[in-house]
Amino acid sequence: MKVVKMKAMDEQNVEQEQLEQEHETDKKSGYIQIKKFHFILILFFLVLLSTGITGFALSFGDEKVITVGTDRKEFDKLYTAYDTLKNEYFEELDQKKLINGAIDGMVKALDDPYTDYMSLEEAAQFHSSIDSSFQGIGAEIQEKDGHIMIVSPIKGSPAEKAGLKPNDIIAMVDGKSLQGMTSTEAVAIIRGKKGTKVELTIHRSGTDAPVVVPIIRDNIPIETVYGEMAGEGIAKVQITSFSKNTPKELTEKLNELQKQGMKGLVLDLRHNPGGLLDEAISISSLFVPKGKLILKVEDRNGKTKEYPSLNDGNPDFPLVVLIDKGSASASEILAGAVSESAGVKLVGETSFGKGTVQTAKDFPDKSNIKFTTAKWLTPNGNWIHKKGIKPDFEVPLPDYATLPMINPDKELKISSSSTEVEIAQKMLKAIGYDPGRVDGFFDEKTQEVVSSFQTANNLPADGVLKGESTIKLMEKIRELMETNDTQLQKAIEVLSEQMK
Structure with a gap:
């Protein structure tokens, strides 16, 4: 395997129409150093999001809000509404609240879940996600x-x-x-x-x-890459998001696994909501030959810009990628790139389907607007928005993997009848404690198997599901899902065939 090292350069934000990509590769001792883009396109994330923010040339002074741009006739109605409320409403109004509400209403009128106006407080939370901490x-x-x-x-x-x-x-x-x-x-x-x-x-x-x-x-965990050997020379690596440090984490993990005898890789993108575009391109470049496309970005005028791989070779090991309905945006960029430009097989479920690109800008008062600037396409020109990427091998998880959680504070006992009891009965049956029924009625048999479960797990055997007993039951279901991961098993099977 070729060892790859990503080196981050300073990032600069520029207007969408001025986005230009710069590549720089430098082979030294088996390493490839890659200069990051001198721009950043932001894919929408509320939890793990890192981004540079530029400012709008707008003013929110008490007088300027009403007077700036009054020669633009399309704003006459807005100014009239503002002046009417300010002068005639029966109570004194908060001017900033009115202005914020006007912007918020304008954004909501777009009916785009990825375009949003953030107040000062909300923007502060947005910025707190920049460091993924x-x-x-x-x-x-x-x-x-x-x-x-x-x-x-x-x-x-x-x-x-x-x-x-x-x-x-x-x-x-x-x-x-x-x-x-x-x-x-x-x-x-x-x-x-x-x-x-x-x-x-x-x-x-x-x-x-x-x-x-x-x-x-x-x-919230900062680490975004987890990996281990799964036997027979096969390694499994999970990427949980695409943040600033993810390329470095991934290459370090691949180097580590290579030393442990990695001959094939299952790359797990399940439950990965995405992240930064340039990180998705950098990581995709590890698996896509140089010159092959990673994605295309299409602006409002239909003008398309292509983004090729930054790498200059293929890894010398086979790859299979896992996706599910929680794989979104940057995860889908990576999945689409390796599938269409490197012939990598996808296993799991159809992905989430987010095919748009966002950027964010601060107002002078530190409030913020985040908005969609373009749509991205797979190398073959497919727009996966609201459709997702369909895997080559569609594999569902066991039924118990989709069971809802149970509130540990709620007491489930003899003669109880509820949805929670039904869920508990299905969980008990899945881990080998068959209650005889799964209709939501807590009878003597259910009480009996609950007591047996409690005894086996060193819990008070009172036959009542609550607190620690409920938590332990849900832990056992999670453990069962990890040991009976049908999607991972299929990915390993597909990879093993490629390694023969």
């Missing part, structure tokens, strides 16, 4: 059809440990409805200090009733 539950979310939907939980985060899944709908936070909120507004409510508790009311497709999920906020 913050406190919260650790889940990428987006607004869809008036609801707040989880794109993907982050590996090792409280959200993942609580059992949150892609496409889960967060209906309420601590009893407050999120209906009609933007994703930025929802993040401001969900995020909080380490050690504090938040309760999410979750709706999951295929279940009748919502489930309240208590989560203790924590520091």
